[in-house]
Amino acid sequence: MCDFPATQFNIIFQSDPISVSPLVTRFQDFPQDCSCPVCAQNATYTTFLYPGVGIPSYLYGQQNRFYIIPLNGSLCLNAIELRLYYMPKLPMMTRMTPDSGPREGGTVVSIALDNFDPTGHYRCRLPLGEIVAVKVPSESRIECTTPNPCAISESRFTFEVYMTENPLLPIGSKLFTAYNQPWLAQVTPTKAYAGENVTLTGGNLAPRMDLPFLCRVGSVETSQVSAVGNSLMVTVPQGTMTNQDVRVQVSMNGQNWSNATTLFVGLPPSVTKKWYEMPTILYIILGGIAGILLCLVIVILSYRACRRKSVGSKRSSSRASSDTEPLLGSSFGPRTPSLNKTDLKTINEFEKIDISKLKLGKRIGKGSFGEVYVGSYLGTEVAVKKILANKISPEFLQEFAREAALMRDLRHPNVVQFIGATMDEPDICIITEYMSKGSLYHLLHDPKVAISWEIVRKIALDAAKGMAYLHLRTPAIIHRDLKSHNLLVDDSWKVKVCDFGLSKIAVDQQATMTACGTPCWTAPEILRNARYTTKADVFSYGIVLWELVTREEPFSGMPAFQVIFAVGTKGARLPLPQVCPPELIKLIVSCWQEDPALRPPFSDIITYLERLNFATD
Numbered sequence: 001m002c003d004f005p006a007t008q009f010n011i012i013f014q015s016d017p018i019s020v021s022p023l024v025t026r027f028q029d030f031p032q033d034c035s036c037p038v039c040a041q042n043a044t045y046t047t048f049l050y051p052g053v054g055i056p057s058y059l060y061g062q063q064n065r066f067y068i069i070p071l072n073g074s075l076c077l078n079a080i081e082l083r084l085y086y087m088p089k090l091p092m093m094t095r096m097t098p099d100s101g102p103r104e105g106g107t108v109v110s111i112a113l114d115n116f117d118p119t120g121h122y123r124c125r126l127p128l129g130e131i132v133a134v135k136v137p138s139e140s141r142i143e144c145t146t147p148n149p150c151a152i153s154e155s156r157f158t159f160e161v162y163m164t165e166n167p168l169l170p171i172g173s174k175l176f177t178a179y180n181q182p183w184l185a186q187v188t189p190t191k192a193y194a195g196e197n198v199t200l201t202g203g204n205l206a207p208r209m210d211l212p213f214l215c216r217v218g219s220v221e222t223s224q225v226s227a228v229g230n231s232l233m234v235t236v237p238q239g240t241m242t243n244q245d246v247r248v249q250v251s252m253n254g255q256n257w258s259n260a261t262t263l264f265v266g267l268p269p270s271v272t273k274k275w276y277e278m279p280t281i282l283y284i285i286l287g288g289i290a291g292i293l294l295c296l297v298i299v300i301l302s303y304r305a306c307r308r309k310s311v312g313s314k315r316s317s318s319r320a321s322s323d324t325e326p327l328l329g330s331s332f333g334p335r336t337p338s339l340n341k342t343d344l345k346t347i348n349e350f351e352k353i354d355i356s357k358l359k360l361g362k363r364i365g366k367g368s369f370g371e372v373y374v375g376s377y378l379g380t381e382v383a384v385k386k387i388l389a390n391k392i393s394p395e396f397l398q399e400f401a402r403e404a405a406l407m408r409d410l411r412h413p414n415v416v417q418f419i420g421a422t423m424d425e426p427d428i429c430i431i432t433e434y435m436s437k438g439s440l441y442h443l444l445h446d447p448k449v450a451i452s453w454e455i456v457r458k459i460a461l462d463a464a465k466g467m468a469y470l471h472l473r474t475p476a477i478i479h480r481d482l483k484s485h486n487l488l489v490d491d492s493w494k495v496k497v498c499d500f501g502l503s504k505i506a507v508d509q510q511a512t513m514t515a516c517g518t519p520c521w522t523a524p525e526i527l528r529n530a531r532y533t534t535k536a537d538v539f540s541y542g543i544v545l546w547e548l549v550t551r552e553e554p555f556s557g558m559p560a561f562q563v564i565f566a567v568g569t570k571g572a573r574l575p576l577p578q579v580c581p582p583e584l585i586k587l588i589v590s591c592w593q594e595d596p597a598l599r600p601p602f603s604d605i606i607t608y609l610e611r612l613n614f615a616t617d
Helices: 280-318 341-348 394-408 440-444 453-472 535-550 560-570 582-591 602-610
Strands: 007-013 023-025 066-070 092-097 100-102 108-114 122-126 129-132 134-136 141-145 156-163 172-179 183-188 197-203 214-217 220-222 225-228 231-235 244-251 261-265 358-366 370-377 380-387 418-424 427-433 487-489 495-497
Touching: 092 172, 108 172, 122 141, 141 156, 183 244, 183 261, 197 244, 197 261, 214 231, 225 582, 358 380, 370 427, 394 418, 394 427, 440 487, 440 535, 453 487, 453 495, 453 535, 453 582, 453 602, 535 582, 535 602, 582 602
Parallel strands: 100 172
Antiparallel strands: 007 023, 007 066, 092 108, 108 141, 122 129, 122 156, 134 141, 156 172, 183 197, 197 231, 214 220, 214 244, 225 231, 244 261, 358 370, 370 380, 380 427, 418 427, 487 495
16 A cells, blocks of 8 residues: 655746645555556635735736646646636625614615626525525615524624625625514503604613614604613604504614504694794794883882882991991992891801902803903912902892802812802902813813713712702702803813802792793793792703703703793703613603602712713713
């Protein structure tokens, strides 16, 4: 028996190697005398090299050389057959839609190809087998339908495309996501108007960050869908046919729709039309009424101010000279508005600021009543809220003194620290700690500032802690003007509540007061001049959460009186965010409840946010 070693050899076409590693062949079972009359055997080698460019050294229309080079032993060749296959340019996948579908199958996957070859034969390769593709030459694409039942166990797998002419060389691949098809049981309420929210319940409705839900109401599709737990909140889209029952369906890929449930979409009568459907003339009438009421309020306040000034003048004539002691160690002079004894006592209890040691830097903000500067006091960087001279009045000084007195007693890591105040005209100001990043509002509207979901959670948690401190004090403090402008941020993204000019100390559990705050952030009960509690701040907090998620202006472009009418009397709310963790959507919705008793207290909000973790998102 002759035992020849295996022969290794390379194949070279012109100067390009055809085999990238040595090929091996072996002669088998030779006769004892080692003669070789019929020991020839065939060997086939197939390789795919240089895709898209061909063999670089190939000479078209000329003689080409083909080399077989043994690397060891000897090689006896009887005949060689060389087959070269080529095509003008290899097709390549450019797009695949959809890239997800239900496990039950039936998803028609459209695959767009560059260099589409209408004469080629295409297949799609999945973990469960191969699918013959249907060609659509007019659109340079192919279609593959996932089998039914699909029976795919993997949640994500590779969807690979190849040509039967070149089975070992894929022309493209992409990940495909398989999910459990959602189904609907009911919609509540069963009647709604366009623009209102309805809730869909059923199965497989749990939120997925990578696969947002779509909803089809009648023939109109909408992406205003938010997952809350295992249910969906949907805003009925404008343009839906009214005064009839319509089919409601949901989908996760825009192609495979769930079973349908029925919703009656009504057309509200003219007397109950939504705020956005009301004629312009009604807005003009409401604006005129609001203007008249505002004038009446101004007249009444002016009358009361004159009365207080008159009484104060009469009393001052009988006071001892000690009653006119200077405030904070300096005299106002003849232009100083008069204050009663309570105001004097309150102001004199402040931390006295030596104005000569206060240095103002650049102005960092301006409002209707004053300007805010960054400054330095006793070597510490501070913020200085300086009141404009033309805004000084007895009433304003009383409010100013009340705000300073309120801030003086607040001590919390998430409440801006009060340092002191000065009442030396014209330097009437409040000095607080300086927050380097400024207001949350300006950060949210700066496109250069990146804010992750975890930072959003941290900001929301800090704001909730600061508000919980105010509400849990005895008596509770209602902020009444909570908004992103009044949340300040430092370099470590710590957030603190500020601006207590409109805050109210709740002596009793409920109070009826005039409307205040900024309408776009204000609770509906305040806008209606109804009784309200600390839960009014929770509603405003929900608007701040909406700002954090969308980084948009609430009710942008809508006049204030329209917001007051829509939110205060018609229950209008901002559209729910489309890209947002469902946990935050749930919190926003709970803070916007019409019934204040259903809104969560800040202590519960803190517990809820502390359990969340978006650090890996």
